[in-house]
Amino acid sequence: MKYAITRQDGITEVREDDYGLPDGAIQLNDEQYKQLVTGAYILENGQIVVNPNPPRTV
Amino acid sequence: MGNLVFQATLGGQVNLVGPNTASTFNLNVPAVAGTLVTTGDTGTVTNTMLAGSIANAKLTSSSVTVGSTSIALGATSTTLDGVNIGATTAGTGAFTTLSASSTVSGTGFSTYLASPPAIGGTTAAAGSFTTLTGSTSVTTPIVKSASSLTLQSNGTTTAVTIDTSQNVTFAGSIKPLSTSGIIGTTTNDNANTGSVGEYVSSSVSSIALTSSLANVTTISLTAGDWDVRLVFSSGGASATCTATQIAINTTSLTVGTQSVDYMWSAADVVNGLAGSSFTKRISLSATTTVYAMSRTVAGTCTSSAFTLSARRIR
Numbered sequence: 001m002k003y004a005i006t007r008q009d010g011i012t013e014v015r016e017d018d019y020g021l022p023d024g025a026i027q028l029n030d031e032q033y034k035q036l037v038t039g040a041y042i043l044e045n046g047q048i049v050v051n052p053n054p055p056r057t058v
Numbered sequence: 059m060g061n062l063v064f065q066a067t068l069g070g071q072v073n074l075v076g077p078n079t080a081s082t083f084n085l086n087v088p089a090v091a092g093t094l095v096t097t098g099d100t101g102t103v104t105n106t107m108l109a110g111s112i113a114n115a116k117l118t119s120s121s122v123t124v125g126s127t128s129i130a131l132g133a134t135s136t137t138l139d140g141v142n143i144g145a146t147t148a149g150t151g152a153f154t155t156l157s158a159s160s161t162v163s164g165t166g167f168s169t170y171l172a173s174p175p176a177i178g179g180t181t182a183a184a185g186s187f188t189t190l191t192g193s194t195s196v197t198t199p200i201v202k203s204a205s206s207l208t209l210q211s212n213g214t215t216t217a218v219t220i221d222t223s224q225n226v227t228f229a230g231s232i233k234p235l236s237t238s239g240i241i242g243t244t245t246n247d248n249a250n251t252g253s254v255g256e257y258v259s260s261s262v263s264s265i266a267l268t269s270s271l272a273n274v275t276t277i278s279l280t281a282g283d284w285d286v287r288l289v290f291s292s293g294g295a296s297a298t299c300t301a302t303q304i305a306i307n308t309t310s311l312t313v314g315t316q317s318v319d320y321m322w323s324a325a326d327v328v329n330g331l332a333g334s335s336f337t338k339r340i341s342l343s344a345t346t347t348v349y350a351m352s353r354t355v356a357g358t359c360t361s362s363a364f365t366l367s368a369r370r371i372r
Contacts, residue, residue: 007262013275014261016367018251039263039363053264053361055291 002033004043012036012043249370252280259367265352267292267302267359271311273349274364283341284368288350290323291333292362299332300325301356306338306366308346325357332359340368 002016005025014028014036021027028036032048035041042051059078065071077083095102114120114131121130126140201208209218219227234240242255249255260275279286288306292299305313305320313320323334340348350366 011262011264015259015277017258017277018248018256019258019278037261037263037365039361042264051264055263055361055363 002028002030004028004032004036004048006043252282252370254370254372256282256370257367259365260350261363261365263361263363265359265362265364267299267352267354267362269353269355271303271305271313271351271353273310274352274362275350275366276347277366277368278345278347279340279342279368280345281342282370283339283372285337285371286340286348286366286368287335287337289333289335289365289367290352290362292323292331292359298357299354299359299362300327302332302334302352302354302359302362304334304336304364305349305351306336306340307349307351308340308342310347310349311351313351320351332362339371 001018001021002014003021003025004012004014005022007013014033015025016033026043026046035048036043039051039055041048043049060076062074062076063071064074093102117131121128121133123129124135124141125138127135127138129135199210199214201210205222207220208216211217215229217229219229221227232240243249248257258277258279260277262275265272265274277286286306288304290302290304292302302323302325303313303320304323307314307319318338321334321336323332325332340346348366348368350364352362352364
């Protein structure tokens with residue numbers, strides 16, 4: 001399953017495995033997974049929001 | 059009526075009495091030696107005295123019955139009904155000709171052989187086929203137990219075992235046809251945990267790298283043989299990310315050996331971008347944390363993204 005969790009350092013970690021959903025994690029659909037993996041969005045207070053510091057593109 | 063009297067010397071006499079009739083009869087005396095027979099005589103008439111055969115109608119028992127078939131004396135029957143041949147004790151050699159080729163025929167046999175009953179009838183007797191497992195003449199016996207179904211080869215050597223969860227274990231190698239191979243999934247599903255093809259990944263972004271080596275993300279892998287891949291891209295506003303080290307290792311904050319555990323990323327100096335990926339094999343005997351690590355040694359990587367993924371190869 002795909003899910004996202006906010007680490008203690010505030011970084012959004014997007015994961016995929018079948019180990020089970022950890023506490024505090026939010027399960028993602030394919031579209032949400034793609035948004036978060038690219039870094040264009042992050043997880044903030046349990047919500048998917050636009051990343052204020054996204055990876056730079058040319 | 060007249061009498062012809064034979065006077066015996068002992069004093070008695072025999073009277074030959076003629077009928078009282080107005081007609082004339084001739085009584086012919088045969089021209090052979092012998093004794094006259096009377097109606098009161100017994101045990102005197104012999105078979106040689108009969109002229110011709112005795113008709114069946116003159117006999118009290120004029121026929122014999124075999125099973126339910128009655129056969130007149132002197133007659134022939136080509137069929138017998140109601141007879142149990144060898145019902146209790148078969149006669150020696152009574153049916154030896156049944157084993158001869160082409161001697162057993164008829165629609166009854168044809169119908170029976172065209173649709174024979176199940177071996178053991180509708181309810182197989184307990185232990186009917188246990189001897190199959192013990193016979194070396196059966197080259198591929200099937201053995202069913204409470205916990206598995208086993209196919210054996212070379213006598214009693216287990217070749218394939220199917221357990222109650224439908225897991226199949228092969229004692230030898232699996233060798234599919236070279237052009238057929240093993241069919242993969244035909245949809246967008248996931249291999250089970252522990253199965254070949256299992257996928258695990260972790261992605262992070264917005265990582266500001268420094269010159270100090272940092273664990274950027276981790277994944278936990280169970281025992282097995284894995285191909286682990288790290289994909290790195292970096293940029294960010296005003297980024298000048300030109301020299302970055304990325305590493306995969308099972309030891310935290312340890313880059314290991316260059317070209318095996320870590321590499322230097324390729325950089326776009328003009329635009330301040332960087333990106334690289336590499337794959338390494340990690341073979342594990344127990345569940346282990348795998349670390350993705352990075353640091354920058356030249357330039358500023360203000361917003362870096364990493365994806366650490368692993369695919370179970372076997």
